[in-house]
Amino acid sequence: MTGPGRLVLVGTPIGNLGDLSPRAVEALAAADLVCCEDTRRTGRLLQHAGVRAPGLLVVNDHTEAGAVERVLARLAAGEVVTVVSDAGMPGISDPGEQLVHAAVEAGFAVEVVPGPSAAVTALVASALPAGRFVFEGFLPRKGSGRTERLAAIAAERRTVVLYEAPHRVARTIDDLTAACGPDRRVVLARELTKLHEEVWRGTLGDAVAHLAEREPRGEHVVVLDGAPPPPEVDDPAIVEALAVARAEGASTRDAVAAVASELGVARRRVYDLATGS
Ligand code: SAM
Numbered sequence: 001m002t003g004p005g006r007l008v009l010v011g012t013p014i015g016n017l018g019d020l021s022p023r024a025v026e027a028l029a030a031a032d033l034v035c036c037e038d039t040r041r042t043g044r045l046l047q048h049a050g051v052r053a054p055g056l057l058v059v060n061d062h063t064e065a066g067a068v069e070r071v072l073a074r075l076a077a078g079e080v081v082t083v084v085s086d087a088g089m090p091g092i093s094d095p096g097e098q099l100v101h102a103a104v105e106a107g108f109a110v111e112v113v114p115g116p117s118a119a120v121t122a123l124v125a126s127a128l129p130a131g132r133f134v135f136e137g138f139l140p141r142k143g144s145g146r147t148e149r150l151a152a153i154a155a156e157r158r159t160v161v162l163y164e165a166p167h168r169v170a171r172t173i174d175d176l177t178a179a180c181g182p183d184r185r186v187v188l189a190r191e192l193t194k195l196h197e198e199v200w201r202g203t204l205g206d207a208v209a210h211l212a213e214r215e216p217r218g219e220h221v222v223v224l225d226g227a228p229p230p231p232e233v234d235d236p237a238i239v240e241a242l243a244v245a246r247a248e249g250a251s252t253r254d255a256v257a258a259v260a261s262e263l264g265v266a267r268r269r270v271y272d273l274a275t276g277s
Pocket of ligand 1: 014015085088089091092094116117118162163164165189190191192193219220221
């Protein structure tokens with residue numbers, strides 16, 4: 001069943017109000033209900049846009065699940081419900097995802113009025129490869145979740161984009177340095193689109209020193225270069241590893257499988273060397 005209501009996600013500025021698009025203003029003006037994280041903040045945005053406040057519904061990390069039924073009921077009544085967050089794109093480290101999921105499941109149309117996102121803004125400013133990248137959002141604050149994520153990031157070949165609160169940036173950079181080594185390139189993009197915008201580029205080792213010099217202020221995005229490619233494995237190294245596996249009693253088949261996985265090379269190549277074909 002497709003209902004007549006529409007859920008519209010609207011991107012809002014990440015600092016500079018001049019980035020509020022004319023389409024975003026239109027979408028806010030056409031809304032019957034605006035879901036937002038903070039009514040005062042969104043109230044100011046609506047005022048700036050010259051939009052008379054329709055109904056506002058607080059949807060934050062704690063209330064999003066509970067808001068789903070109310071939003072679905074408004075959509076079923078044929079209304080247009082827009083979703084904004086405090087800054088940037090809703091659904092990106094912000095509420096929105098659960099509402100989109102529920103609306104799609106229930107057969108309602110979902111539209112997006114795109115706007116800035118700190119992740120993409122920092123990535124393109126970083127001068128690091130932007131063709132393929134991974135968005136990690138906020139790291140878990142502690143425990144095995146954090147350790148595992150740091151290990152995965154250290155091995156990741158694509159550029160990694162992370163969000164971080166100012167008072168945790170130094171610790172995150174310390175942990176990334178321990179996981180990736182001090183030579184990995186990193187970019188700290190802070191206060192993007194705002195008066196004190198700064199894009200600092202260097203290595204993780206430099207970043208530790210940079211952050212020790214002064215208290216990090218304002219919102220930060222950390223953009224980390226991908227891991228370097230593993231060193232080339234030459235044929236003699238494969239032959240030697242095969243000899244070791246065989247000496248330990250492995251069959252040709254098992255030795256090929258073990259060496260291919262251990263050295264990260266194609267099984268066919270190891271097989272050919274093992275059989276002299
Ligand atoms: N939905 C937002 C987006 O699309 O970018 C992200 C919201 S998330 C709760 C907030 C985080 O985004 C901040 O902690 C910071 O890492 C990043 N951020 C948001 N605005 C920023 C800005 N102007 N400059 C740098 N980082 C920013």
